[in-house]
Amino acid sequence: MSTDVRQITWMRDFVRALSVAQAQHRNILLDFTAAPM
């Protein structure tokens, strides 16, 4: 059975994420949460 459910791979290091965003010309989705991880 195929599935289109995709897990999000969250990055934890914002500075590194910013470098990736610059290299790929993408925006960052910065999610602040207090929910159980």
Add this chain to the structure above:
Amino acid sequence: MYADPKVASFIDQGFIPVRVHVREQADAFKQLGARYSVQWTPAVLIVDEGGEERYRLEGFLPANDFLAQLKLGLGRAAFARSDFDEAERLFRDILDAHPDTEAAPEALYWAGVAKYKATGDAAALAGTYQEFQTRYKDTSWATKASVWGK
């Protein structure tokens, strides 16, 4: 959170996703929370590659509304970098895919502005005013666009 496959897929394809837990990553939250003045969760920020915040969502939204708001944020980010064609495309996509969300009338407004910015043709604003006569007439965005019909 983000168990909906459409939301997860959209985030995965459209963004570099970064999650900060306010307690479990207290140091990161102290730093980033102060940088972006985050005082309530959930707070989801769209941050461009220069580190500038372009859009913010606070509080829970159902999947369809959340997806529409993410597209609105991407549209505003495209608008901010003067990519008006891409911005209009994103705003129009909200009207096609999420017409019953609160984001839709706002998207219609900004689609008109993006088209005007791209073309310099005031007919884009007049056309948007006309579109507001047929849908989303009782929204604040229709009121904001009402000056374009004069």
